[in-house]
Amino acid sequence: MAELALRDVVKSFGSSTVIHGVSLEVRDGELVVFVGPSGCGKSTLLRMIAGLEEISGGDLLIDGVRCNDVPPARRNLAMVFQSYALYPHMSVRENLAFGLENTAMPRAEIDRRVGDAARLLQIEPLLERKPKALSGGQRQRVAIGRAITRDPRIFLFDEPLSNLDAGLRVQMRVELSALHARLGATMIYVTHDQVEAMTMASRIVVLRLGRVEQVGAPLDLYNRPANQFVAEFIGSPRINLLEGRLAPSGGGIRVAVPGLADCLADVDGGGAAADEAVTLGIRPEHVVVGQGGLRATVELAEQLGSESYVHCLLPTGARLVARLPGQASLRRGEAVALDLPARHCHVFRHAEGRPALARLGP
Numbered sequence: 001m002a003e004l005a006l007r008d009v010v011k012s013f014g015s016s017t018v019i020h021g022v023s024l025e026v027r028d029g030e031l032v033v034f035v036g037p038s039g040c041g042k043s044t045l046l047r048m049i050a051g052l053e054e055i056s057g058g059d060l061l062i063d064g065v066r067c068n069d070v071p072p073a074r075r076n077l078a079m080v081f082q083s084y085a086l087y088p089h090m091s092v093r094e095n096l097a098f099g100l101e102n103t104a105m106p107r108a109e110i111d112r113r114v115g116d117a118a119r120l121l122q123i124e125p126l127l128e129r130k131p132k133a134l135s136g137g138q139r140q141r142v143a144i145g146r147a148i149t150r151d152p153r154i155f156l157f158d159e160p161l162s163n164l165d166a167g168l169r170v171q172m173r174v175e176l177s178a179l180h181a182r183l184g185a186t187m188i189y190v191t192h193d194q195v196e197a198m199t200m201a202s203r204i205v206v207l208r209l210g211r212v213e214q215v216g217a218p219l220d221l222y223n224r225p226a227n228q229f230v231a232e233f234i235g236s237p238r239i240n241l242l243e244g245r246l247a248p249s250g251g252g253i254r255v256a257v258p259g260l261a262d263c264l265a266d267v268d269g270g271g272a273a274a275d276e277a278v279t280l281g282i283r284p285e286h287v288v289v290g291q292g293g294l295r296a297t298v299e300l301a302e303q304l305g306s307e308s309y310v311h312c313l314l315p316t317g318a319r320l321v322a323r324l325p326g327q328a329s330l331r332r333g334e335a336v337a338l339d340l341p342a343r344h345c346h347v348f349r350h351a352e353g354r355p356a357l358a359r360l361g362p
């Protein structure tokens, strides 16, 4: 078992607080991804878990035991960094065994663990090489191998793939997911890449300015973002946003967006007042092109081969991107009709901390 809990964890550097009371449970065998923009506190949180950074307030529990003051070596966690941190003068084999050799572990056990990790990561032919004779992806495998040989309770990864080129990142992402499935280990993975978060995570934790914005399974975050920040952070191309107002409608509330008279369904006001300014969000794949009551002009059609991103300008000056399958034959300047199906629209309130409004209509 390897579970972890953060209870109202705070981190301050001098007078500046960078983590403002984060609470979170990581269950045994989960791969939890911390994601968020640069400076939001991902690494700081991970370093506090590892014991590399003191915890200013709150509790860190590993398997139910408070570990705030347990030194890093006794937490039995392994961390893999962006900058592999391999020992340049040691062979791959020595790098993998490092950390085990100054324990009481018998030689045969060390050799077995090094052999198992090398096999798992397919680096057996490289065992006698020095790190400088390895490619970036091979070095990253050795860094991961060094974590595996320690058989830690929890693996901690801080942007381990960000030094690799795009193709290798995708390959290593798949390999890491497979490794997680095979080891069944508890892992915490930090990235600012929302695609890595979406594809690898059991659950995603979205952070912003040292606070948790939302925690959930990848598709829950994608389909039901708690607020505009999460909606914008998860998904590529980015969710479309249009400014609107709430208008009274029968017993409920309706969203009114200029140029979009009756396209939108009622929403559950949840205490919102009529005339409150809101932002309407719709993902590019949900914008219907070629029918509907919204007039627009094509500004640009980006062809990716398997799909097209159609950038549209509305008469109000607002812009929308539609994502169409295949190779859309639309040209710059062409007039198009758009529809924004109500069931796919999110309604975000402006006030800080206000949740997205639930949709009532079809």
Ligand SMILES: Nc1ncnc2c1ncn2[C@@H]1O[C@H](COP(=O)(O)OP(=O)(O)OP(=O)(O)O)[C@@H](O)[C@H]1O
Pocket (backbone or CB within 6 Å): 013, 018, 036, 037, 038, 039, 040, 041, 042, 043, 044, 045, 192
């Ligand atoms: N030793 C330190 N002293 C003072 N401030 C620090 C220290 N380490 C981090 N910070 C600040 O804490 C905040 C969070 O930093 P952190 O490195 O955790 O961000 P991050 O989410 O990992 O960002 P990135 O994606 O760029 O790696 C930042 O504002 C950073 O400047």
Ligand SMILES: [Mg+2]
Pocket (backbone or CB within 6 Å): 042, 043, 044
């Ligand atoms: Mg970082």
